[in-house]
Amino acid sequence: MTTNMALKAWVEEVASLTQPETIHWCTGSDAENQELVRQMLGSGDLIALNTETHPNCYLHRSDPSDVARVEHLTFVCTSAEADAGPNNHWMPPQEAHAKIDALFEGAMRGRTMYVIPYCMGPIDSPLARCGVEITDSPYVVANMRIMTRMGSPALARIEREGQFVKGLHSIGDLSPERRYIMHFPEELSIKSVGSGYGGNALLGKKCHALRIASHQARSEGWLAEHMLILGLESPQGETHYVAAAFPSACGKTNLAMLIPPEIYQGWKVWTVGDDICWMNLGEDGRLWAINPEAGFFGVAPGTSKKTNPNALAMLDRDAIFTNVGVTADNQPWWEGLGRDEPAKDWQGRDYVKGNGAAAHPNSRFTVSIKQCPAYSEQAEAPQGVPISAIIFGGRRESLVPLVFETESWARGVLVGASMASETTAAATGQVGVVRRDPMAMKPFCGYNFADYWQHWLSFAEKSDRLPKIFHVNWFRKDSEGRFMWPGFGDNMRVLEWIIGRCKSSADAVATPIGNVPTADSLNVDNLDIDAGTLAELLRVDRAGWQAELEQIGEYLGSYGERLPEGIKQEHRRISDALA
Ligand code: OXD
Numbered sequence: 001m002t003t004n005m006a007l008k009a010w011v012e013e014v015a016s017l018t019q020p021e022t023i024h025w026c027t028g029s030d031a032e033n034q035e036l037v038r039q040m041l042g043s044g045d046l047i048a049l050n051t052e053t054h055p056n057c058y059l060h061r062s063d064p065s066d067v068a069r070v071e072h073l074t075f076v077c078t079s080a081e082a083d084a085g086p087n088n089h090w091m092p093p094q095e096a097h098a099k100i101d102a103l104f105e106g107a108m109r110g111r112t113m114y115v116i117p118y119c120m121g122p123i124d125s126p127l128a129r130c131g132v133e134i135t136d137s138p139y140v141v142a143n144m145r146i147m148t149r150m151g152s153p154a155l156a157r158i159e160r161e162g163q164f165v166k167g168l169h170s171i172g173d174l175s176p177e178r179r180y181i182m183h184f185p186e187e188l189s190i191k192s193v194g195s196g197y198g199g200n201a202l203l204g205k206k207c208h209a210l211r212i213a214s215h216q217a218r219s220e221g222w223l224a225e226h227m228l229i230l231g232l233e234s235p236q237g238e239t240h241y242v243a244a245a246f247p248s249a250c251g252k253t254n255l256a257m258l259i260p261p262e263i264y265q266g267w268k269v270w271t272v273g274d275d276i277c278w279m280n281l282g283e284d285g286r287l288w289a290i291n292p293e294a295g296f297f298g299v300a301p302g303t304s305k306k307t308n309p310n311a312l313a314m315l316d317r318d319a320i321f322t323n324v325g326v327t328a329d330n331q332p333w334w335e336g337l338g339r340d341e342p343a344k345d346w347q348g349r350d351y352v353k354g355n356g357a358a359a360h361p362n363s364r365f366t367v368s369i370k371q372c373p374a375y376s377e378q379a380e381a382p383q384g385v386p387i388s389a390i391i392f393g394g395r396r397e398s399l400v401p402l403v404f405e406t407e408s409w410a411r412g413v414l415v416g417a418s419m420a421s422e423t424t425a426a427a428t429g430q431v432g433v434v435r436r437d438p439m440a441m442k443p444f445c446g447y448n449f450a451d452y453w454q455h456w457l458s459f460a461e462k463s464d465r466l467p468k469i470f471h472v473n474w475f476r477k478d479s480e481g482r483f484m485w486p487g488f489g490d491n492m493r494v495l496e497w498i499i500g501r502c503k504s505s506a507d508a509v510a511t512p513i514g515n516v517p518t519a520d521s522l523n524v525d526n527l528d529i530d531a532g533t534l535a536e537l538l539r540v541d542r543a544g545w546q547a548e549l550e551q552i553g554e555y556l557g558s559y560g561e562r563l564p565e566g567i568k569q570e571h572r573r574i575s576d577a578l579a
Pocket residue numbers: 069199247248249275297426427
């Protein structure tokens with residue numbers, strides 16, 4: 001149990017509402033995990049995979065109606081509606097509590113209630129923050145153990161500091177009609193019911209580390225972002241750290257652990273994180289970043305020896321797979337794996353070609369970051385890593401060049417605020433339509449985007465050593481629908497140019513939207529790409545951008561009076577330069 005009175009009282013209050021059969025305080029020990037796994041194998045929550053090829057790996061099959069985040073059922077419940085902003089669904093806190101508490105009433109009858117103390121970030125980092133998730137799902141416990149620093153050390157920190165985010169979760173009856181993910185940023189609390197899916201149920205991740213943390217970061221003067229963090233080490237042993245924001249399922253995990261192409265002898269990419277980044281201004285005026293997570297909850301389909309050899313290497317032991325298919329000899333299988341054949345699909349049915357995908361398009365793996373061959377020891381550094389460049393990117397078939405550098409912090413903030421991407425399977429809804437996804441935070445910003453952009457802009461007043469901001473697009477297609485840029489490991493070429501710009505050693509041409517590489521400053525040695533394609537990838541189409549700027553203006557305008565002057569100014573400046 002605990003010496004923290006607030007925690008003790010909250011656990012008692014939740015128990016009297018949800019009526020569990022027993023209460024288990026998680027320590028995070030190996031023995032505890034083994035016992036949970038044993039129970040889940042018995043209940044069918046987990047299925048053992050091939051123990052020879054995949055020791056300690058398990059498959060979880062979700063309810064087929066519960067396989068992605070549910071943005072239409074996700075609410076930010078601030079006292080004033082305007083504080084949640086047009087970017088969030090809002091409900092008055094009192095109404096939200098009443099609605100969701102009714103669903104929690106007796107929800108844990110006959111079940112065990114798990115109390116999970118966890119720490120987001122290195123356990124001894126001043127930048128880390130703690131939380132406690134109460135859940136009735138042992139699958140959530142097993143995942144939280146991989147994704148966070150969970151158990152006794154986190155509880156000790158909570159007892160020392162007295163502060164924690166409260167997260168209450170129950171799978172309820174898994175009915176989409178009785179599913180809500182509610183956030184109360186002013187109370188530092190979360191309530192989630194009716195879903196067992198990662199982003200809705202592992203409350204440390206999107207709910208705490210992004211929605212609640214972004215709100216908290218604003219009042220405390222830091223940034224909680226949907227970004228990977230990687231270190232790029234040159235043959236001379238110099239390492240630059242980069243943080244990059246892409247919407248869900250746009251390859252953050254692949255980029256975070258990229259293996260440079262052969263011509264990059266002596267270069268190395270180090271993985272600090274693949275999804276979330278908390279950044280603070282250091283005393284030296286630089287932005288220092290930590291990854292609040294301890295594991296990956298990555299999208300499985302498309303992960304192969306070719307696209308992400310590092311991921312494949314970490315997935316053959318101690319991993320949980322969710323909604324993938326299996327081979328005849330019980331190995332996990334997904335579309336794009338590039339080997340073997342599926343025998344059963346993600347719902348456990350015999351796999352029949354033509355009867356849909358074997359793995360759900362949003363099927364996932366959960367694995368400790370320490371298993372990644374590119375794992376950076378700096379992921380444990382209490383002070384974090386200094387960021388040289390911030391990269392924004394989206395999935396855009398046309399218009400947006402392969403890479404451009406923004407001329408200032410404020411311009412970079414506008415470019416981030418204008419990000420757009422074609423939607424993917426990570427959230428329920430139509431796939432492949434372009435939507436604005438500022439800083440890749442559309443589903444995750446816990447307050448009004450207009451205030452969020454103002455918060456971003458304010459950093460320029462506090463430091464003149466901020467990172468340079470870039471925009472990339474790996475997803476351009478030609479008139480036949482083929483990708484024009486090879487992507488994956490070859491994205492190293494773009495990263496090299498970006499670091500070159502940070503060191504003032506790479507050339508660029510100025511355009512109205514920003515600086516693009518000169519034809520010979522991007523290293524395309526040994527790459528099968530013709531000069532015409534490269535020129536097209538770097539071209540800035542004035543007419544196309546004028547139309548884009550108009551749409552961006554309309555979108556930004558929807559934030560009304562609260563839209564910061566600095567954003568309007570930058571928008572005007574680019575529009576004028578394009579005229
Ligand atoms: C994720 C997401 O799971 O962004 O990381 O959906």
